[in-house]
Amino acid sequence: MTVAEALAAGRARLASAGIEGAARDARWLLAEAMGVAPERIGVMGPDAVGPAAAAAYDAMIARRAAREPVARILGRRQFWGRDFRVTPEVLDPRPETECLIAAALEEPARRLLDLGTGSGILAVTLLAEWPEATGVATDLSSAALEVARANAERHGVAGRLRLVQADWAEGIEGPFDLVVSNPPYLAEAELRDIAPEVRHDPGMALSPGGDGLAAYRAIAAAAPRLLAPGGRLIVEIGATQGRAVAGIFLAAGLDDVAVGPDLDVRDRVVSARRFRERQRLT
């Protein structure tokens, strides 16, 4: 079988399973099976696919046809230009979470806290972008913390990141200049309608149950204690949660509360700041 034939067969199988972007996914999976860069596959049409690569490709196409995301099959995901390890124990990082990084990078921070770190994308990316910074990252899942540790090591920031198993910020002492979180935020009722790909994410990474806002309430309650005066809190939200989360932050006594859009102009992040004492007095 040639590369061109393998691509055509894989694309047809994925398309008939209803996969959008079937051609792109087939290219990625064949490149992985053959151990070449995906950009090269396009010029390898007449080349032969060896029996081992063909078997590996076939197995990966079967997994993708069963709606497993490509990042889970490959065990890695690109985020803010870096490669992160992804295992079944962590959320497959979403491209839209890069909006939170963009918001965070608007102001430098020396001490940061990432609540519900999962694969570690937020803490690891920010520490890699800010070589002087140190950070703490928590997760309730010890398996997720192992993945975050591997990613911190991979990107050379493990010496500046303390990973703690905790229920949000329980037992964590501040002060921090920046607290970030992409917590589970689907309401319980929304879980019924999630795409088959999303079912591969751990349940505790998707929803806190109920109205989906419990994590924001816990984080907002802890934020005034954790933040240095003038420090910022930035969280990712679901597209319809901006008003509710802003209300939770205001009720917790936070200042400068703002809801920001993602590139599709849907609400995606809510940011807030702890008053500087100076402002409180005026």
Ligand SMILES: C[S@@+](CC[C@H](N)C(=O)[O-])C[C@H]1O[C@@H](n2cnc3c(N)ncnc32)[C@H](O)[C@@H]1O
């Ligand atoms: C939506 S995932 C986000 C992971 C990662 N920050 C990202 O953006 O890809 C939410 C994370 O919160 C963690 N989590 C859920 N409940 C938690 C709790 N009570 N305390 C700490 N972490 C929790 C989950 O294990 C999961 O890793």
